[in-house]
Amino acid sequence: MNSWVNASKFFTGASTVGSIAIPAILKHAGIIGWGALAMELSSFFIFVIAIMCYMSMYDEDGYSSMI
Template sequence: MFSSSILLQILACAIYGNWWPMLSALMYVVVPMPCMFFGGGSTQFLISRDGGGWIDAAKFLTGASTVGSLAIPIILRHAQMIETGAMLIEFTSFFIFICTVMCFHRASLDDDW
């Protein structure tokens, strides 16, 4: 699923001959970083109500990078730097990426593995 998301990122750029949408792909690298650094590599902290300075910072950074992944194509389209089709392909890529993250989160919660 992640590979198809990246493929859609590349297609959004290649079809319209404009590589600005690849800025969203940079956010895909940033999204898991708070989980790796502050959450110990587990997504368990995202659904816990326990707080603390580092846990709250990780939740904030994860949310901010997720919103940034959606905002970048919208801002680029508003500035008329990309076409509407490229923006829609970017949204499809983001949806597949989020589904991948949710599947990983669900699999990491199961102790049967």
């Protein structure tokens, strides 16, 4: 079971790094422009902010733990 947890952590980290690194590499190679890079990075940060908002709204110590 522990190996599946480690594999999922690895793939999550690789996905996160790749979603920032691949557009940066494409911009450096001249394949995409500044607008495409800015749009991709802004969508990544909006996604991260949405996840952080969801995690802050999901409260384990709320009324549901009193039952």
